[in-house]
Amino acid sequence: MKKLKLLGMSVLLLGTFSCTDDLNTEPKVQLTLEQLLQQDPNAISGIVSKLYGSFALSGPSGPGSTDIKDDDAGESPFLRGIINLQDFTADGMKNRWGDDGLDQLTTTSNWDENNKFFRYLYNRAYYTIPQCNNLLVILENLDIPNKNQVTGEIRFLRSLAYYYLIDCFGKGVLATDQNFGQSAPLEEASRQELFDYVESELLAIEADLPETNSYGRANKSVSRMLLAKLYLNAEVYTGTQRYTDALTFITKVINEGNYTLDPNFGHMFSGDNNTSPEIIYPLIADPLVSQSYGNTTYLVNGSLNTATMTISDYGATAGWGGHRATKAWYGLFGNLGTSTDSRAQLFWTSGHTFEMTDYKEWTNGYPSIKFRNSNFGTTSTPTDFSGTDFPLFRLADAYLIYAECVVRGAAGGSTSQALTYVNEIRDRANANLISAGDLTLDFIIDERGRELTFEGHRRTDLIRFGRFTGGSYLWPWKGNTLNGTSIPSNYKLFPIPLKALQANPNLTQNPGY
Template sequence: MKNINIFKVATLALLMGTASCTNLDVIPKNAAVGDVVFTDPAAYKQSLAKVYAGLAIGGQASGDDNSDISGINGGFSQYIRMYFNLQELPTDEAVIGWNDGSIQTLHFHTWTSQSEFINAMFNRVYFQVSMANEFLRQTTDDLLTSRGNTDAIKADVKQYRAEVRFLRALSYWHGLDMFGSIPLVPETNPIGTEGPGQPEGGKQEVFNYIESELLTAIDDLGQPGTMEYARVDQAAAWTLLAKLYLNAEVYTGTKKYTEALTYLNKVIASNAFSLDPVFNNLFLTDNYKSPEIIFPVAFDGTNTKTYGGTTYLCHASVGGDKMKPADYGLDGGWAGLRTTANIVNLFGPADSRAIFFTDGQTKDIPGTPNTSFNQGYAHPKFQNVSSAGTKGSNSTFADTDFPMFRLADVYLMYAEAVLRGGTGGDQATALDYVNKLRVRAYGNTNGNIQTGDLTLSFIIDERGRELSWECHRRTDLVRFGLLTTSESSDARAIWAWKGGAKAAGEQTETFRNVFPIPSAALTANTKLKQNDGY
């Protein structure tokens, strides 16, 4: 088993408790705070671990009990589970067979500001921000000195602070990408007061803040490949910067593909990462061994028991009459997630990335997605078994880590940035990177493409093949103008039940390229303004 030391420190003894984040300003509550907690130097790493754990678990007790955020079950609202729902269910990559609350509105593109799932994701972003802010408040140079910490502790904390700033920037990026202009909550903001509204500079100001935070943190982060497993290093920050720049035209109207290439080149030149020889191994319980994953969200069926994360992705993708949960290291299937014919049709017959279960399943979805699990191919990409076929440590809670960033994505971003006119890269290198993925997928050069085949149209399809269910699709479709209404009338902008009116699907309003600010947040903070169209 992997040794996730960052999660095994005493953080889970609950230094930080529950909080509702609708006012964007609360901090996790506990009687033992500040100087009381930090009299023990070990508390700094414990508190750091809790910020990381906010991406992995949904509550303060085993199985997400004592939820971090109010109004919704901890496992139901766990960070990666909510991120998956908002990044995948509105796209051609995923449908779900349940009728929980407003879940079907995500695929139908009929969601409103009342959606509990949208509200939960918004709150998850700000719960992470609140924990990061509290850590940074409690680790200033003055406070470290006043508590009598040694120079060695101060040096460690300097790096911890850089990691926390990355984690805060990551959540702010998720917020910018999904909600547009969002509030920026200063770590010095007085506790208990109404949170700020959206910044006057709108999305541009949020973009600038994320960029500045990452650029400031990078020098204090560990060198690529030198960090304790599942902790942030410079390559993770370079990758996040590249993602920010690749989508800059969407966020701000300004192209930054050259800047994206600058940081993609840094990741590649670090030589700290290489493609995993076997694609499927990236999504199994021993994926912590993979040389490809730049930044994972770590899960452990014994130590991070959550009904979100990869537990959700493993269980929810198994169901029907033919699939055997034990084959996937599970004690049962939840009969939820499948994919649409649009995604299935992207794959050639010899492509090993086509991880579909078809026996007893129809490729098309003639009935609404909640009609039957058997409509739509199952896509058990994430599994609770190892590359050797050994079941995970717990058949209920998955051991499989979630690859937030990996090298294959970096290669595809490089190719896209070159095709979009960025300087600092070239098409020959881009073609080589793409064909490295194709060789892995096909086991030989039969799937390789030529220079004339390397187009933006190819890239969006290749991203669907390589990165399905890894929480990229909604962002990608927005960037390519395909999530809602395609100005070019591209057929890829329509898939089964998009729009909710018919099985064939239909285009939807462009304002749905971002989600609404949740009504609960608007009620709690009167400074907030709703996004256009909602």
């Protein structure tokens, strides 16, 4: 089977509950996990796949089911949350639907603790974390095949969930397998405490994870990539820069991971991208066995509309007409009509205007056709749900992290190597190569925009470069103003959702909300 299947058998489920009500809810299954694993230790593969699936799917029984009580199955999956909070709140992408809180994201304005889209991501993280804790507790006294590797993968998934809590909310509670089952509400953990915990976990599991693993599962490079990203943003998260540490681990990813740049940029965002040599860690989608309105179906269908496009060309059967890029993204390429950069061709311009004078008007701004459900190298039949995997981590990002760390003065790298990596990315895109004098922080943030926008990084990048809040860098509809306006510094963090505050009196709201 070409892809890891995300199993949804009821006996393998770890429980369905409202994570804001009780982080330690015991699993409700016909056969306990401990009993199941005692009878069949090999069942661990299906159970762990459920944990992986929590980052890609909404629930156990198809796209209309939800793991989390009261959270909409279509709106609340993890990847959809990342795109909403990382890309639509930033400069390059906007959404026109205005669904009860989505307007506030796309215009970076009027944020508060009642916005359901903040709750969705917070809940998804605190759904995944106790599931991991529960399984780790059970595995302590059981013998299963490759136990160290399996526990390493579970700890990686828990760390990945915590990473997004650190990045988006800045604090939470530190729920682990050591305090699993505690009845009293957990104490609030600071950003520094969460950072230290994730760092220690990723360092601890490095030896347990394999050099290679099945497609869609964590290996050493996947864990190292997450650790490098944690260190890359350490100055934002903790006040202390860790660029040398970021460089150390991203160098391991590059030199030891056996990944190579995909010769075709578009392949990584097409229906057959599971064969790409560049993708380090994907969130798996399958049009038949892992259907979701929240995986790349959201990116593909949301960017298409029969009013101006032929959606079947992109492997879709429905166009939702929601997402368009702004000139803050496609303007990075200069004149799209004359640019040789292949990435500049991934915008639909016919029938659309360059300026987004009304973000709710479909024809204002250029839709991105970066993601598509059609195969890159072969013909394919349109399907209702996308089968395109989402490249959460890929090698070009690692190259750009290396270059950024070098420019920021990290020890252990070289400018010549950084320049080589950046020019390999640009050469792949048929863009003009740069010289060492061009390799500045301003260039890097723009190149990250050209290469990585719509992949869930942009808000974090803009914050790290000091461009997200304030008025030094403006983009269309920033602060709910056509040409952009200054936004307050507290917007570097999202508000803690109201339901989480109500469920745990130890939690406090982020400043400014």
